[in-house]
């Protein structure tokens with residue numbers, strides 16, 4: 685898969701958040717989206733996920749056949765999207781049935797996140813970091829090329845941050861793409877950085893592409 689974002693602009697509550705934002709991301713590549721609070725990182729991810737309409741610009745996915753961009757991606761955002769009354773395993777089985785493209789079994793995915801022991805517990809009983817790990821395990825139960833991650837290390841301890849870095853590296857090595865909004869280093873040495881602040885309305889040159897030399 686290759687994702688091309690062209691000249692994206694975003695307006696929220698009547699305020700221009702960013703404009704003229706372009707990038708291209710190919711198979712095996714990662715992008716970290718940075719910027720201060722309120723700069724528009726989550727808004728950019730929402731546009732990429734098809735959950736927020738851009739004020740201008742367009743998104744193109746190459747190499748995905750008939751599939752739409754939302755059918756090619758996973759989102760792990762601020763809200764974990766888990767059902768508290770269901771067990772960790774049941775939540776993942778639900779996601780697998782809903783999304784299709786089955787990959788690892790729920791138990792295998794939980795084991796990769798060090799949560800095999802919690803498979804049978806209702807998610808409501810889990811800690812914040814454990815819930816985040818269940819949400820991240822969703823990445824592994826369905827095969828989707830593009831991972832959109834919003835502050836994926838939030839609430840994770842050091843060991844779990846390392847496990848996440850390993851999962852992202854394996855995904856990239858298999859030709860996947862990762863776009864992660866973050867305030868922290870993610871342990872991805874090859875990731876390029878996209879500062880949303882560089883595209884703040886009034887500060888941008890139209891269609892400026894910070895990766896023009898590398899794509």
Ligand SMILES: Nc1ncnc2c1ncn2[C@@H]1O[C@H](COP(=O)(O)OP(=O)(O)OP(=O)(O)O)[C@@H](O)[C@H]1O
Pocket residue numbers: 696697701719720721722723724725726727728865
């Ligand atoms: N649901 C919403 N409705 C209207 N405006 C919103 C909404 N969500 C965010 N905004 C506004 O959009 C702008 C960008 O917010 P966004 O959440 O994308 O920033 P961010 O860079 O992800 O911030 P943070 O680092 O705090 O997560 C902010 O000015 C915010 O007030």
